[in-house]
Amino acid sequence: MLEKEQPIAGFLSDYAHKKPIRAHMPGHKGKPVPGFEMLSAVTPFDITEIEGADSLFEADGILRTAEEQTAALYGSGAVCYSAGGSTLCIQAMLAQMKAERRTVIAARTVHRAFLNACVLLGLEVRYVFPDNGSLLSGSYSPAKFAAALQDAVQKGERPCVYVTSPDYLGGMQDIAALSAVCKQYGAPLLVDNAHGAHLAFLPENRHPIALGADYCCDSAHKMLPALTGGAWLHCKNAAMKPLMKQHMQLFGSTSPSYLILQSLEASTYWLKNGGTEAVRHIAAEIASLRAKLPQYHFLGDEPFHLSIAADGIRLAGTLRQNGVECEYADKTCLVLLLSPMTEPDELARLGEILAAIDPGTPAAAPPLPEPSTPAMPLREAALAPCEMLPLSAAEGRICGPVQVPCPPAVPIVMSGERITGDCLRLLEFYGLKQICCVKQG
Numbered sequence: 224m225l226e227k228e229q230p231i232a233g234f235l236s237d238y239a240h241k242k243p244i245r246a247h248m249p250g251h252k253g254k255p256v257p258g259f260e261m262l263s264a265v266t267p268f269d270i271t272e273i274e275g276a277d278s279l280f281e282a283d284g285i286l287r288t289a290e291e292q293t294a295a296l297y298g299s300g301a302v303c304y305s306a307g308g309s310t311l312c313i314q315a316m317l318a319q320m321k322a323e324r325r326t327v328i329a330a331r332t333v334h335r336a337f338l339n340a341c342v343l344l345g346l347e348v349r350y351v352f353p354d355n356g357s358l359l360s361g362s363y364s365p366a367k368f369a370a371a372l373q374d375a376v377q378k379g380e381r382p383c384v385y386v387t388s389p390d391y392l393g394g395m396q397d398i399a400a401l402s403a404v405c406k407q408y409g410a411p412l413l414v415d416n417a418h419g420a421h422l423a424f425l426p427e428n429r430h431p432i433a434l435g436a437d438y439c440c441d442s443a444h445k446m447l448p449a450l451t452g453g454a455w456l457h458c459k460n461a462a463m464k465p466l467m468k469q470h471m472q473l474f475g476s477t478s479p480s481y482l483i484l485q486s487l488e489a490s491t492y493w494l495k496n497g498g499t500e501a502v503r504h505i506a507a508e509i510a511s512l513r514a515k516l517p518q519y520h521f522l523g524d525e526p527f528h529l530s531i532a533a534d535g536i537r538l539a540g541t542l543r544q545n546g547v548e549c550e551y552a553d554k555t556c557l558v559l560l561l562s563p564m565t566e567p568d569e570l571a572r573l574g575e576i577l578a579a580i581d582p583g584t585p586a587a588a589p590p591l592p593e594p595s596t597p598a599m600p601l602r603e604a605a606l607a608p609c610e611m612l613p614l615s616a617a618e619g620r621i622c623g624p625v626q627v628p629c630p631p632a633v634p635i636v637m638s639g640e641r642i643t644g645d646c647l648r649l650l651e652f653y654g655l656k657q658i659c660c661v662k663q664g
């Protein structure tokens with residue numbers, strides 16, 4: 224039964240049960256290791272790609288079956304498992320765009336993983352700036368993308384569009400409208416859905432693939448009960464799977480963690496066996512918690528992000544004293560990330576604690592820097608000899624490799640861009656003291 228419904232779990236448990244002499248990697252041989260006794264329960268299942276265990280990037284056995292189960296659950300054409308987070312999925316999606324010789328048009332609110340992938344692949348990016356919002360969360364009208372697509376097509380380019388939705392604060396883009404615009408221009412739509420693996424199971428399916436995206440990544444480890452590093456790459460078109468696997472092996476480790484892969488399979492199994500109801504239930508509970516806290520100004524409309532406009536640093540400190548650790552805090556906001564694993568009494572307790580606290584006044588972040596033409600190609604700047612300079616000495620210089628606090632890992636100034644006064648004010652606001660600049664001369 225286990226073999227059929229959870230083929231990876233079935234194989235791992237059989238193998239551990241047989242207790243063979245493990246004359247293969249990894250070196251712990253499935254034994255308890257002095258020094259990491261706390262991991263003893265999982266070492267018997269931590270194997271590598273041995274006979275019968277399949278091979279992640281050429282999956283044709285238990286891994287392929289597990290991937291197909293996840294794809295069927297989501298209604299995606301194909302799903303590829305990743306033990307390298309959404310980061311690996313983003314690299315693969317963009318590698319396909321490179322192979323298709325496409326220009327990338329991206330919403331500016333991107334995670335560093337996107338920028339790093341563009342550097343590695345030698346892709347240049349044209350950014351669309353938000354109509355309103357901040358560095359971390361903005362709303363983008365599809366009309367702006369239509370204008371950028373029109374411009375690219377007129378120049379004889381083959382564009383694609385890349386957006387992050389939900390963003391770090393839970394802001395959501397109108398993926399259905401964006402998909403309609405992309406279709407008009409024959410442009411694939413790629414969505415960084417790292418924060419949205421659960422969206423398919425809300426009362427209204429809000430998963431990017433259901434709304435018309437061509438590719439998206441889900442960090443199952445962020446919102447579902449998967450181990451850190453577990454993610455899914457979804458393709459609308461099943462025929463793209465072999466190419467995506469090929470791209471993933473360009474960047475991924477040849478030793479993917481079976482513990483992570485099994486946790487992806489387990490998340491799928493969990494969703495099919497009551498998890499989807501749990502997603503809907505906790506989403507409704509979080510909505511009613513929001514309604515009970517009228518003194519709070521909540522940001523974003525994604526249900527699992529409880530993002531609050533507040534003096535986040537102070538609020539995070541008060542919450543910590545009360546036994547709550549948040550996902551992210553700065554002077555403008557605080558992000559609490561919840562999931563179906565958040566228990567009813569934890570949610571109730573969180574509500575009581577929040578009700579008793581004054582959220583404080585959020586600081587106003589300086590405006591986003593004006594859009595500018597890069598002074599140097601992205602890849603060249605990111606790999607150029609560079610020097611760390613205090614912010615006071617960096618105005619007018621070209622940004623080298625990006626420095627960005629993680630979380631939220633949203634770059635303020637991109638490699639190759641000229642560092643303006645506006646950039647410096649924003650860098651200072653987010654607590655950066657120095658910046659890596661391309662060496663001159």
Ligand SMILES: Cc1ncc(COP(=O)(O)O)c(C=O)c1O
Pocket residue numbers: 307308309310311334336387389390391415417418442452454631
């Ligand atoms: C919006 C966004 N995209 C991509 C990533 C990278 O995801 P992963 O950590 O699964 O590689 C993150 C990580 O925090 C993220 O917040």
